[in-house]
Amino acid sequence: MPSMTAPRPLHDRALDNLRYIRQTMERAGSFTAVPGWGQVAVGATALVAALLAARQPTPELWLATWLGEAVVALGIGGATMVRKAFAVNDPLLSGPGRRAGLSFLPPMVVGGLLTVALFRAGLWHALPGTWLLLYGTGFVTGGAFSVRIVPVMGVCFMTVGAVALLGPAAWGNWLMAAGFGGLHIVFGTIIARRYGG
Amino acid sequence: MARQGAARKTEAAERDVARERSAAGVRLGIVSALAVNDSLSFNQLKALLKTTDGNLSVHARRLEEASYVTCTKSFEGRIPKTEYRLTGAGRRALEHYLDHMEALIRVTRQG
Numbered sequence: 207m208p209s210m211t212a213p214r215p216l217h218d219r220a221l222d223n224l225r226y227i228r229q230t231m232e233r234a235g236s237f238t239a240v241p242g243w244g245q246v247a248v249g250a251t252a253l254v255a256a257l258l259a260a261r262q263p264t265p266e267l268w269l270a271t272w273l274g275e276a277v278v279a280l281g282i283g284g285a286t287m288v289r290k291a292f293a294v295n296d297p298l299l300s301g302p303g304r305r306a307g308l309s310f311l312p313p314m315v316v317g318g319l320l321t322v323a324l325f326r327a328g329l330w331h332a333l334p335g336t337w338l339l340l341y342g343t344g345f346v347t348g349g350a351f352s353v354r355i356v357p358v359m360g361v362c363f364m365t366v367g368a369v370a371l372l373g374p375a376a377w378g379n380w381l382m383a384a385g386f387g388g389l390h391i392v393f394g395t396i397i398a399r400r401y402g403g
Numbered sequence: 404m405a406r407q408g409a410a411r412k413t414e415a416a417e418r419d420v421a422r423e424r425s426a427a428g429v430r431l432g433i434v435s436a437l438a439v440n441d442s443l444s445f446n447q448l449k450a451l452l453k454t455t456d457g458n459l460s461v462h463a464r465r466l467e468e469a470s471y472v473t474c475t476k477s478f479e480g481r482i483p484k485t486e487y488r489l490t491g492a493g494r495r496a497l498e499h500y501l502d503h504m505e506a507l508i509r510v511t512r513q514g
Contacts, residue, residue: 217511220504226428227435227501234436234443234451 232353239303240352242398244286248279249390256383265330269321272333272382279386290403310348313340334378335371338363338385353401359393429454429462434471434497437489442475445485463487471496 255275262268291298298307317340324332342363349356363385370381432452436443443451449459466472471493475486489497 215511217508220507220511223431224501224504224508227431227497230432230435230451231439234439 239287239291239298240356240397240401241283241286241290241403242394242396242401243403244283244290245390245394245397247282247286247394249387249392249394251275251278251282252386252390253383253388256379256387259382260379265325268379269325269330269333272337275386293403306348306351309350310344313344313347316340331375331378332371334382335367335369338367338370338381340367341385342367353397355393355397355400359389362389362393426462429458430466431500433459433463433466433487434489434493437472437487438494438497442486442488445487448487466493469496 252275255271255278259268259271259275262271288298291303298304317337320336320340321333324330324336342360342365345360345363346357347360349358349360366381366385366389370378370385373381429452433448436448436451445456445459445463448463449456452459463472463474467474469492470490473488473490475488477484477486
């Protein structure tokens with residue numbers, strides 16, 4: 207005689223159904239080509255950039271060091287994202303990928319414009335906080351269309367950015383190292399392990 | 404003898420319930436996936452729900468008959484493409500279902 211199991215309570219089945227709906231929506235609507243290992247590499251280059259920038263004698267050279275790092279990071283991030291998008295068959299230019307990109311872009315453009323304006327005004331000490339805050343904002347807004355860890359990472363960047371903006375100017379470069387270096391490495395590792403590279 | 408017959412009936416009933424649950428899962432999956440996308444192709448839904456052509460086709464047709472989804476067939480070059488979209492009725496049905504599940508959980512927690 208087959209063993210009879212007790213029927214599962216309605217409450218459990220309702221919870222299961224809700225969980226299934228949420229997971230399906232997440233899988234269907236998320237941009238998953240966020241490159242974890244790419245972020246780890248960006249974090250490593252940012253740590254090197256922070257060490258180099260700290261040794262620069264003038265604000266102009268300090269800015270040039272970080273702008274150089276931004277170009278390197280853009281190259282690494284872009285290449286690894288395209289590679290992962292192909293690997294997981296996640297289109298970059300349509301659906302969640304497009305929405306994530308379009309949401310990430312405005313804070314980056316604002317960051318570029320503010321960099322020029324603040325540097326011209328001699329407020330280069332405000333740059334680390336501004337960059338970290340806007341970079342974090344990009345991940346919070348773009349992350350709405352991606353896996354849940356991305357907006358969490360954005361909030362962490364914004365927190366470090368707020369400290370940099372309101373704290374002593376001398377902390378700026380090292381908070382950049384903590385944010386662009388440390389947070390990228392930590393979150394990149396988590397993303398790579400949980401979301402396939 | 405009578406006991407064996409009863410056991411066979413129970414097994415069959417359990418299989419029916421399991422099959423119905425699985426079928427409901429595919430339909431719920433289709434509606435949930437379409438709720439967060441303007442449209443999804445047959446192949447995208449198949450990969451997302453990890454189901455077979457036949458299974459997806461049957462359940463998508465059921466949803467179409469209920470006016471919860473619309474289906475558009477076209478050609479991309481020489482390759483046929485089937486695209487599904489959620490209708491207003493489908494979205495309302497999903498919202499109603501979610502409300503119902505949440506109410507059920509609330510009531511059983513209170514009890």
